[in-house]
Amino acid sequence: MTSPATITISTTAAAVEVTGLSKHFGSVRALQDVTLSVPAGNLTAVMGENGAGKSTLMKILAGLDSPTTGTVRVNGDEVRRFDPANLLSRHRVALVPQELALAQDRTVAENIMLGVEPGSRPFPHRRRIDERAAELLDRLAVRIDPRRSVRDLDAATQQLVVIARSLAREARLMILDEPTSILSPAESERLFEVIHSLRAAGVTMLYVSHRMPEVFALSQHIHVLRDGRHVGHWPTAEVSPDTVVAAMVGRELAAEFARHDTPAPAATATPRLRTRGICGTGFTDVDLDVAPGEVVGVAGLPDSGRIELLRGIFGADPISGGELQLDGKTFTARTPRDAIDARVAYLPGERRQQGILPTMSVADNVNILTLGRRQRFGLLRRRALRRDADKRAGELRVKTSSTAQGITQLSGGNQQKALLARWLSIEPRLMLLDEPTRGVDVGAKAEIYRLFRSLADAGVAILVSSSDLPELLTISDRIAVMAAGRVVGVIPASEATEEKVMALATGAHTMKEKA
Amino acid sequence: MVQMTAPAAAPKAPAAESRPSLFQRFLHAREASTFLALVVLFALGTLIAPGFLGANNFLTVGQQIAQIGIMAIGVTFVIINAEIDLSVGSIYGLGAVVAGLLMTSDVAWPLAALGGIAAGAVAGLLNGLMTVGFGIPSFIVTLGTLSVYRGVTLLLSGGSPISLSSSDPNVAEFNLLGQGKLFGLLPMQLVIFALVAVLGAIVLSRSRYGFNTYAVGGSAEAARLCGINTARVKITAFTLSGTLAGLAGVLGLSFLSYVQGVTGTGMELVAISAVIIGGAALFGGSGTMLGTVIGVAFIGVLQNILNLRGISSFWQTVATGGVIILAVAADNWLRRRSGRR
Numbered sequence: 001m002t003s004p005a006t007i008t009i010s011t012t013a014a015a016v017e018v019t020g021l022s023k024h025f026g027s028v029r030a031l032q033d034v035t036l037s038v039p040a041g042n043l044t045a046v047m048g049e050n051g052a053g054k055s056t057l058m059k060i061l062a063g064l065d066s067p068t069t070g071t072v073r074v075n076g077d078e079v080r081r082f083d084p085a086n087l088l089s090r091h092r093v094a095l096v097p098q099e100l101a102l103a104q105d106r107t108v109a110e111n112i113m114l115g116v117e118p119g120s121r122p123f124p125h126r127r128r129i130d131e132r133a134a135e136l137l138d139r140l141a142v143r144i145d146p147r148r149s150v151r152d153l154d155a156a157t158q159q160l161v162v163i164a165r166s167l168a169r170e171a172r173l174m175i176l177d178e179p180t181s182i183l184s185p186a187e188s189e190r191l192f193e194v195i196h197s198l199r200a201a202g203v204t205m206l207y208v209s210h211r212m213p214e215v216f217a218l219s220q221h222i223h224v225l226r227d228g229r230h231v232g233h234w235p236t237a238e239v240s241p242d243t244v245v246a247a248m249v250g251r252e253l254a255a256e257f258a259r260h261d262t263p264a265p266a267a268t269a270t271p272r273l274r275t276r277g278i279c280g281t282g283f284t285d286v287d288l289d290v291a292p293g294e295v296v297g298v299a300g301l302p303d304s305g306r307i308e309l310l311r312g313i314f315g316a317d318p319i320s321g322g323e324l325q326l327d328g329k330t331f332t333a334r335t336p337r338d339a340i341d342a343r344v345a346y347l348p349g350e351r352r353q354q355g356i357l358p359t360m361s362v363a364d365n366v367n368i369l370t371l372g373r374r375q376r377f378g379l380l381r382r383r384a385l386r387r388d389a390d391k392r393a394g395e396l397r398v399k400t401s402s403t404a405q406g407i408t409q410l411s412g413g414n415q416q417k418a419l420l421a422r423w424l425s426i427e428p429r430l431m432l433l434d435e436p437t438r439g440v441d442v443g444a445k446a447e448i449y450r451l452f453r454s455l456a457d458a459g460v461a462i463l464v465s466s467s468d469l470p471e472l473l474t475i476s477d478r479i480a481v482m483a484a485g486r487v488v489g490v491i492p493a494s495e496a497t498e499e500k501v502m503a504l505a506t507g508a509h510t511m512k513e514k515a
Numbered sequence: 516m517v518q519m520t521a522p523a524a525a526p527k528a529p530a531a532e533s534r535p536s537l538f539q540r541f542l543h544a545r546e547a548s549t550f551l552a553l554v555v556l557f558a559l560g561t562l563i564a565p566g567f568l569g570a571n572n573f574l575t576v577g578q579q580i581a582q583i584g585i586m587a588i589g590v591t592f593v594i595i596n597a598e599i600d601l602s603v604g605s606i607y608g609l610g611a612v613v614a615g616l617l618m619t620s621d622v623a624w625p626l627a628a629l630g631g632i633a634a635g636a637v638a639g640l641l642n643g644l645m646t647v648g649f650g651i652p653s654f655i656v657t658l659g660t661l662s663v664y665r666g667v668t669l670l671l672s673g674g675s676p677i678s679l680s681s682s683d684p685n686v687a688e689f690n691l692l693g694q695g696k697l698f699g700l701l702p703m704q705l706v707i708f709a710l711v712a713v714l715g716a717i718v719l720s721r722s723r724y725g726f727n728t729y730a731v732g733g734s735a736e737a738a739r740l741c742g743i744n745t746a747r748v749k750i751t752a753f754t755l756s757g758t759l760a761g762l763a764g765v766l767g768l769s770f771l772s773y774v775q776g777v778t779g780t781g782m783e784l785v786a787i788s789a790v791i792i793g794g795a796a797l798f799g800g801s802g803t804m805l806g807t808v809i810g811v812a813f814i815g816v817l818q819n820i821l822n823l824r825g826i827s828s829f830w831q832t833v834a835t836g837g838v839i840i841l842a843v844a845a846d847n848w849l850r851r852r853s854g855r856r
Contacts, residue, residue, distance in 0.1 A: 316740060337742040346740060354740055359733035359800030368730060368741045371723050379721045422741075 015040035015173055015204040016061070016093075021070030023056050023228075025411070030056040034070070034230045036223050038173070043195065043205040045215040045236070048225035049248055049470055054208045057225065058175050061206065062095035063087035074173065093173045094166035098181060100158050102150045109133035109146035112165045136164045139201065140194050156187035160194060167203075174198065175206045180214060181302065181467075185506050192218060210248070210469075212241045212498070224248055245498070249470055270328040272461035273430050275313070278322030282308030283485040285322070290430070290461040295452060297476030298465040299501045305485035306465040307349060310432040313463075314346040315339045326430065340369060345423035347416075349434035349465070355419050356407050363389035363403035366421045392421040397447065413437075413444025420451065431455070433464040437471060449475055469498045481505050546806040548846045549794055553813050560816060564823035572819065574702060580815035581704035582607075582763040582770075584808065586786040587793075588715040589639075589759030591807045592752040594790050595719075597732040597799020598653040600753060602642060603760040603786055605664035607779030610635040610764030612668050615677035615774045624689035631765040632758060638664055639757015643750030653753070661783070669776035676775035679768070686772065693769030704766050711759065716804035728752065733800030788835065789814050792842040813838070 016038040023031040031053045038044045048054045059065040061072060066082035073079070074091040087093040102111050112133040117124035133146040142160050150158060159179060166174055176195075180188045195218060198205060209215050215222060216236060224232040224247040232247040271289040278286050283305035290296045298306040311317045313324065315333025324331050326342055333339035339346065348354035357365050366389045367374075374381045374388065389403040396417045400410055407415060416436065423431065436452075437445045452475055456462055466472050472479055479496050481489045481504040489504045560567040586603050593600045614631030618624065642660055646653040679686045695703040719725040730738040731748045739745050768774045793810030795802025814835060821831045 314740075335742070335744075336740050337744070340742040348737075348740060353734065354736045357730045357733045357737050357741075357800075360729055364726065364729070368726070368743075371726060375723065378723075379717070380723060380726065382721070 015075060016206075017071075017073040017076075018057075018061075019071045019073075021057070021060065021072065022068045023053075023060065023065065024068045029228050031060075031067070031225075032228045034225070034228075036230055036233065038204060038206055039221070040075075040204050041199070041202055042220040043199060043207055043218050044221040044223065045207045045209060045219035046223050046225065047208075047210055047215060047244060047248055049210065049468065052225040052248070053228040054225055055177065056228075058095065058177050058206065058208055061087075061093060061173075062175055063093070064095070088169055088171065091173075092169075092171050093175065094169060094171035095175045096159065096162050096166065096177065096179060098177050098179075100155065100162055102158055102161060104151040105149060107147050107149055108137075108144055108153070108161055111150055111161055112136060112146070112168050114165070116168055132168070133164070136167050139167070140164055140197050142190075142194060154187075155182045156184070156190070159183075159191070163194060163198070167198075167201075171203065173204045173206065175208070177208045178210075179207075180209065180211060188214065211502075212244070213502075215244075216241060245470075271325075272327055273313070273463065274325040274328075276323045276325075278312065278319055278324060280308060280312035280319045281317055283312065283482070286482075286487055288463075288480060288487060290463050292429070292459045292461050293456050294477050295456050295462040295464060295475055297472035297479040298463065298482060299469060299472050299479055300465075300482035300505045302467060304482040304505065306482045307434055308485075309482070310346065310434050310463065310465055313339075314344060314432055316346065340426060343426055343428050344430045344432065345426065345428035346432040347419060347423060347434060347436055349438060351412070351415060351419065351439065356415055358408050360407060361404050362393060362398065362400050362407050362410065362418050365407045365418055366392050366403070366425065369422060370425045388425075392425060393418060396421045396424075396451065411444075412439035413448075416440050416448065417444060420448070424455075428460060430461045430463070433462065435466055435468070436464060437466075437468065469501055472496075472501070473498065546794055546803060546809055549792055549806060549809045549813065549842065552842065552845070553809055553816065556813060556816050556820070560820045560823075564820045567820065567823055572823075574700075574705070576812075576815045576819045577705035577708075578702040579818070580811050581702070581708040582767055583782065583785050583789060583814070584708045584811040585711050585763040585766070586756075586760050586782065587789040587807050587811050588711050588804065589756035590783075590786050591715070591790050591793075591795060591802055591804060592719070592728060593653070593756045594787070594795045594797065595728050595732045595799060595802045596749050596752045597735070597797075598646065598749060598752065599657060599787070599797070600639075600642060600653065600756045601657040601783050601787075602638065602660040602664055603756060604779045604781055604783035605661050605668065606635045606638045606757050606760035607764040607767065607782055608668040608774070608776065609638060609664050609671075610761030611768040611774040611778050612672045612677065612764075612776065613761075614765045614768050615679065616671060618679055618686060618689060618768075619677060621685065624685050627689065628692065628765045628769075631768070632761040635761015635764065636754055636758040639754040639760070640750065642757060643753030646753065647746040647749055665776075665780070668778075672774070672776040674776060676773060679772040681772060690769050690772060693766050693771070704770065707762075707766065711762075712804060712808050719804050724748070724751065729800055731799075785814060785835070788839045791839060794846060810842075813842075 018034060018036050021031055021034045022029070034057065046054050046057065056065065060067050060082065063082045063084040063086060071078055074093060077091065079087065079091060103114065109130045113129045118128040118132060130146045137144055137146065140160065140163065142164070144153070144157060144160070150161060153161070163174070179191060183191060192214070195205065207215065207219060219236045222234050222236050222239060222244060223230065224244060226248060269291060272292045273288070273290040275286055275288045286309060288296070298309065300306045308317060312319045313333070315335050315338050319332070326344070331342060333342070333344065336346070357368065363386055367385050370388065371380060374384045386403065393400065393403050398410070398417045398421060399414050407418060410418065437448055440448065452462055464472070464475065473493070473496055477493050479491045479493065479501060480487050481491065481501055483505055491500060566572055586607065590600055590603060610631040613634040614627045617627035617630045622630070638660065642653065642657055645656045681687055681690060691703060693704055697703055697706050719728065727738065727743050727748045730741065730743060731745045735745050764779060767778065789810040790802065790807050791797065791810070792813055793802065793806030793808070795806060817834060817838060818831050821834060
């Protein structure tokens with residue numbers, strides 16, 4: 001691997017120069033001394049695992065966040081005020097975010113031209129808006145009727161509208177943040193064509209992704225971030241996917257999870273969880289076994305049904321058919337209460353909306369499942385509860401000044417540890433985990449992985465769904481891959497690779513061929 | 516952010532070291548700003564309102580705020596649940612009219628009082644069932660029942676006022692609820708309010724139901740995934756709110772010996788204001804009984820000062836509304852300054 005410091009690309013003028021950029025959130029260092037340049041007219045990919053700092057970097061470049069130290073120059077002009085309006089109007093930088101923000105009840109044209117409408121201010125010229133929008137869509141070779149309401153469009157088409165909107169504001173640098181994460185393979189192809197048109201139009205692009213094939217197909221340069229640091233930079237033509245993956249994962253972390261050497265649990269033993277042909281909203285006919293002490297990963301695109309499968313097993317959403325067994329006995333959770341009573345735990349992927357109780361203390365968040373044990377004459381024994389919480393939070397090393405602190409004051413990783421402490425309080429025999437390290441910094445991530453391993457060694461069965469493939473490859477004994485609501489393959493950890501899983505998950509092999 | 520730079524350690528140790536002083540804890544309590552505002556108002560009253568300082572005046576204020584206070588206790592449960600109950604003023608009228616009709620039909624006063632309270636409980640239960648069952652916002656449901664219950668109250672009263680004759684011994688005993696004084700000193704209404712407030716505070720801060728109320732109000736989905744029956748928690752809160760509004764109505768009837776179909780109109784806004792001034796957030800999940808009691812006292816003292824100054828009740832209405840906006844704005848500002856949510 002070449003050291004990033006020695007590489008200079010100077011054939012074209014750099015559109016963006018990032019120098020010594022750091023961003024700290026309290027004690028969390030999201031970015032540390034990142035220096036990189038993005039040449040004009042190119043597509044530069046920024047890669048890294050979840051939590052590597054990609055999003056923070058993009059947010060700063062789009063003006064949604066300001067750096068703690070360091071400078072950003074766009075075409076030599078230093079950015080002094082980090083707010084989106086300034087970056088767009090003065091520096092011509094636009095972000096195409098993962099979560100699209102469009103006015104749903106307005107037309108495509110109105111959304112594209114919002115704020116830059118032709119015609120006099122209070123009364124924009126409706127026909128010229130439509131014409132101008134149609135012209136922009138034409139330039140992108142996208143066929144959408146500008147008069148359609150945005151609400152009627154699918155997410156992929158809405159994304160194209162956002163791109164056209166950036167073009168209407170004459171953006172010269174477009175930041176695409178994991179643009180294919182919400183797209184099907186066919187939709188991705190369409191996006192790639194639009195990206196080619198953008199390049200032809202002379203737009204510089206920053207492309208954030210952790211999908212290898214598309215990055216290799218589209219980019220001219222690849223930068224890798226890990227743990228908030230810039231750890232590698234290559235012209236795409238001169239590097240192999242393996243080298244990039246090695247830089248993304250980092251040997252230290254990988255070595256730490258040398259797979260445990262207990263033999264795979266015998267297939268004849270009664271599995272902790274057995275599903276036969278279960279169906280529900282978003283998944284169909286799922287057969288899956290998880291043995292005590294086994295970690296089974298569920299991989300798949302976000303719409304593959306893996307999230308819904310976990311919710312179904314837990315009783316958060318209804319199951320419409322099939323049979324579920326827990327330790328050989330029929331088990332149906334009609335509500336989460338049933339699952340909790342059977343000592344089944346569920347860590348939701350949307351921590352902020354579904355995990356934490358945001359107005360309550362760390363202690364209350366940890367104790368909520370065991371209040372019944374600490375009651376006297378119908379009243380809660382606050383002091384005993386406090387001791388419980390201190391003990392549980394201490395065991396998982398939740399960093400907090402006191403468990404009386406509000407849970408929202410903790411970092412993402414510590415919130416997640418507090419939620420794990422909550423679920424461990426019921427001594428679960430089966431744990432259903434959705435995106436267990438989303439928004440968790442690397443240090444806490446390693447601790448959480450170790451915790452899963454020790455729980456499994458103690459006989460807990462773990463079913464974990466994640467969009468983070470390196471994570472699944474690291475922690476799972478077997479990986480079940482889902483696509484379109486079905487399990488399309490189960491791969492033992494020893495044979496699983498990111499490419500194999502991805503090929504199954506996408507159903508088609510189009511991406512792979514591109515690479 | 517300050518906490519995050521503290522060295523990592525087991526949670527116990529640093530807690531012992533940096534235990535905040537009582538004063539610091541007071542400043543960070545949600546009730547602090549409301550309480551300070553009440554103190555300021557108190558000082559103002561002492562300065563500008565003749566006869567403000569005095570046991571008699573305070574007991575009068577206590578008498579005046581008791582009914583609103585009892586309603587506000589119930590509304591607190593609803594608001595912490597991230598819901599709203601706009602119908603409590605109508606339920607107040609309903610409870611009063613039902614009790615009044617039972618009294619004029621010579622029903623023994625304890626039964627008549629219970630009848631009024633039960634009417635409130637049923638009305639609250641219906642609010643809860645409709646909110647949860649139809650899955651529509653309680654703002655809409657109770658905006659509807661605000662009108663429905665008022666209509667029922669008017670129908671029941673037949674449009675004519677109900678007067679209780681104090682020569683009837685049954686009525687005389689009933690009137691002790693609203694007019695009597697404990698030990699010949701403390702207004703009975705104030706005693707009942709205090710009892711309800713203490714019970715409400717214990718339920719909210721010490722019972723599992725109270726815990727679940729904060730959980731559901733903070734994040735209903737997270738609470739559901741922790742096995743809490745969120746529907747039951749919310750329905751219970753609406754039922755509590757209705758029951759207490761019914762009780763307040765019964766006390767109102769007992770105080771005046773008189774009720775008509777429109778009695779209680781607009782009281783819901785005062786009760787909700789008291790809860791908001793007391794620091795509960797309309798987003799749910801936060802608020803305390805102590806806060807609500809301070810909020811109720813604040814409104815009571817404000818009106819008392821204006822009364823003593825001989826300011827017209829029209830202006831009092833204006834002032835109460837202005838204070839709500841000021842209180843929430845000040846609270847917001849203070850919390851942003853101290854970096855706390």
